[in-house]
Amino acid sequence: GEDVEQSLFLSVREGDSSVINCTYTDSSSTYLYWYKQEPGAGLQLLTYIFSNMDMKQDQRLTVLLNKKDKHLSLRIADTQTGDSAIYFCAESRTGGNKLTFGTGTQLKVEL
Amino acid sequence: DTAVSQTPKYLVTQMGNDKSIKCEQNLGHDTMYWYKQDSKKFLKIMFSYNNKELIINETVPNRFSPKSPDKAHLNLHINSLELGDSAVYFCASSHHQRDNNEQFFGPGTRLTVL
Numbered sequence: 001g002e003d004v005e006q007s008l009f010l011s012v013r014e015g016d017s018s019v020i021n022c023t024y025t026d027s028s029s030t031y032l033y034w035y036k037q038e039p040g041a042g043l044q045l046l047t048y049i050f051s052n053m054d055m056k057q058d059q060r061l062t063v064l065l066n067k068k069d070k071h072l073s074l075r076i077a078d079t080q081t082g083d084s085a086i087y088f089c090a091e092s093r094t095g096g097n098k099l100t101f102g103t104g105t106q107l108k109v110e111l
Numbered sequence: 112d113t114a115v116s117q118t119p120k121y122l123v124t125q126m127g128n129d130k131s132i133k134c135e136q137n138l139g140h141d142t143m144y145w146y147k148q149d150s151k152k153f154l155k156i157m158f159s160y161n162n163k164e165l166i167i168n169e170t171v172p173n174r175f176s177p178k179s180p181d182k183a184h185l186n187l188h189i190n191s192l193e194l195g196d197s198a199v200y201f202c203a204s205s206h207h208q209r210d211n212n213e214q215f216f217g218p219g220t221r222l223t224v225l
Contacts, residue, residue, distance in 0.1 A: 031211050042115075042201055042216035043154075050211070086152055092212045097142055097205070098167055099214060101154040 004091060004102035011108045018079045020105045022072040022089035029091040032065060033099070034074045037086045046074070046087075076107075084109045114138050115217035117202050123223045124192055131188045132220045134202030142166075143185035144203040144214065145177060154201070160185055161207055189222075197224045 003025040012018045024032070033048040049056045049063045049072075056063045062075040072089055089102040115136045124130050136143065144167075145157040159167035163179040174190045189196060202217040 033213075035216075037152075040219075042218045043203075044216070045213055048211055048213065088154065097144070097159045097161065097207065097212065098156055099212070100156075104152045104154070106152075 004089060004100055006087075006089060006102040006105045008103065009106050009108070011110060012079050014079060014081060014109055014111050016079055018074075018076040018083070018107055018109075020074045020076075020087050020089075020107065022074075022102050024070050024072065024089075024091050024100075024102075026091060026093075026100070027070070028093050029070075030093050031091065032063075032072050033090040033092075034061075034063065034072075035088045035090060035101075037088065037104070039085075043088065079107075079109050081109045081111070083107060115202055115204055115215050117200075117217040117220050119220060120218065121221050121223075123225065125225055126192055126194060128192050129188070129190045130192060130222070131186055132200055132202075132222070133184070133186045134217055135184050136202075136204040136215070136217075137183065138204055138206075138215060140204035140206045140215075141182050142205045142207045143179065143182075144205075145185065145187050146201040146203060146216075148199040148201060148219070150198070158185075158187075192222075192224045194224050197222055 034046045035043040060077045064073045086104045090099045142161045144159045148154045158177045160179045176188045199219045203214040205214045
């Protein structure tokens with residue numbers, strides 16, 4: 001079955017880089033996503049990566065995928081206080097409708 | 112303007128009551144979902160509908176009955192509410208022909224059962 005794990009908390013100083021990690025078990029995962037949830041709000045898709053890629057960059061965000069180790073990471077450069085939120089990784093298969101979410105990582109950005 | 116909207120935003124009710132949560136999307140998507148987020152922030156899919164037809168039902172108790180009157184709406188009716196139903200319920204939508212299955216989420220409905 002699918003299982004997606006993340007560490008629960010990460011604390012960084014403003015201006016530093018944040019790296020949020022995720023591991024998954026489903027080798028059939030085709031798309032992997034990073035969602036952001038701010039307090040009291042819904043989930044916002046930040047970025048996604050197709051499983052035949054190993055890196056994707058989008059402004060301050062860099063996604064790295066190690067398909068062999070089933071490891072996904074999200075790097076946020078120059079982390080700001082507005083980046084404080086819960087970050088969820090998720091996976092799905094091609095043609096599948098189901099998103100399986102990780103446990104979420106609470107990112108706290110300190111001044 | 113709102114892409115995926117849910118009502119109500121907050122719902123406080125007594126155990127044993129029956130309640131409904133409504134969801135509407137104006138994105139022209141054909142697939143809609145309900146997710147439950149528990150107090151530990153763990154997020155799990157409950158149901159998915161494609162073109163008003165149920166395609167995913169993740170072992171949710173029969174007390175939960177989704178209803179999709181049309182492609183733009185997916186409502187969730189819950190009978191005989193229990194304390195363990197307290198959670199935040201998120202509606203989402205997507206277009207099934209998009210391979211990347213990007214899902215757009217509503218703002219959530221916080222249900223508190225007393």
